[in-house]
Amino acid sequence: MPRIKSLYYTVFLVLCLSIQVALADDLPIKITNVWISEAPPAVSPLAAYASLQNQSSYEMTLVAVSSPDFSNIEIHLSLVADGMARMEKQPAMTIPAEATIELSPGGYHLMLFNPGKQFVAGDKAMLVFTFADGSAVSIEASVMKRNTAHQHKHHHPE
Amino acid sequence: MDSLILGKLNLRQYKTHNDLRYNAGMIKQLSSSKFLIPLMIIIALLATGAGFYISLKQSQQNNQVPAIAGFYWPNTKQLHAFNSLDQNNQAFGLEQMQGKWSFVFFGYTHCPDICPVTMSVMADAYKTLAPTNDDLQIVFVTVDPERDTTEKLADYVAYFNDRFIGLGGTAEMVESLTKQLGIAYYLNKEDSSTNYMVDHSASIFIFDPKARMVAKLAPPHQASQITDEFTTIKTFINAQN
Structure with missing residues (x-):
C-alpha cells in the first residue's frame, strides 16, 4: 500500500515538472544575472558574468559571444594553482543537460575587448550568445560596480 | 582605687x-x-x-606565533633596495616601505577578473582598517609595465581607493622588486601582440614597518579574513619589539 502511494506521489511530481517545463521559455538555454563589471577608466578588457541554465535534456555548447559594443569577446577561466593566477581561454563551454553553469568572479567569465566607450555602472550592452546548434540568445547586460558580495556569495544582481 | x-x-x-x-x-x-x-x-x-x-x-x-596560513614568522624576508615609480611618477623604493605596514599585490591592469576582484577586496579591507591603522598602505605593482604606464596606474588604483599606490616604471625597475622577493610572473606574449595575458601571483603580501615580508595571504581573498589576519599579525609583531 505505501509503495502504491509513493508511486502516485512520483507520478504527480513528474506531472508537475512537465507542466513547469511546458510553461517555461521555449529556449533551451535560460541566461540570467548577466552583468558587466565596471572597471577603472581606460581598462580593457572588461569582464562579464552570467548564469547559463540548460533547460533541455541534451547538452548545449556555447561557441561564441559577440556584441556591437566590443571588438571581440572570449570565454576565459581563471585558475589559481600554487598561488599563481592565470587565465585559460576556452574555445567553447559545454552546459550539460538540465545543468547550470555560472560565470562568476574568479571562475568562468567573458572577456570583452576594446569597449567602444567608457562603461560606467548603469550602462547597458547587448550580448549575443551563440550555441553549437546554431541557436542564439540576445540579452541586455547591465554594467555594475563590483562588490565583495558578488565575489564571494555568488549572489548576483537581478 | x-x-x-x-x-x-x-x-x-x-x-x-x-x-x-x-x-x-x-x-x-x-x-x-x-x-x-x-x-x-x-x-x-x-x-x-x-x-x-x-x-x-x-x-x-x-x-605564541599566530596560526595564520602564510605567516612567515620567524623566517621573514628582508626587503632590500629597489627602485620603481609610483602613479605620480615619483621614485618609490625601500624608504617608502619603511615605517609603514604594506599590503602588496602584483598584477596588471589588462587582467579583467582576478586583479579587480583582489583590488576590490583590498579596498573593502582598507576601509575597515584605515581608521585605526594610519600606517597602512596598499600597493599595486604592475608586472606588465610596458602596457601599464604610470598614468594608467594612477587611474587604475584611484578607481579602487584614492589612497592606493600603483608602482611601475621600466621592466628593470619592476624586476628590482620582484626578483629579490621571488615573485614569479609570465607574459604570454605569443598569444597576441597586444591582448596578451600575464600569469601572476594571486597572493597578497604583507610587509611590516621594518620592510620585512612577513606574510603571504593566498586566494581566495575575503576582506574580513584579511582584516582579522592583519590585525593579529600586527599585534603579534608589535609585541615582539
Missing part, C-alpha cells in the same frame, strides 16, 4: 611580658631547631619558582 588600677595595669604588663617571653622562647626554640634554615630555603625557592613560572607563562603568550 588608684592602686587597683595600677594593680590591673601591672597585671596586664605582666601578661604581656609573659607573652613576650613565651614568643621569644618559641623563636629561640625554632632557631635552635634544625628545620629553620631548610624551611627558609624552601620558601625562597618556591617564591622564585612561582615568579619564574609566571614570567615564563607571560612570555609564552607573547611568543
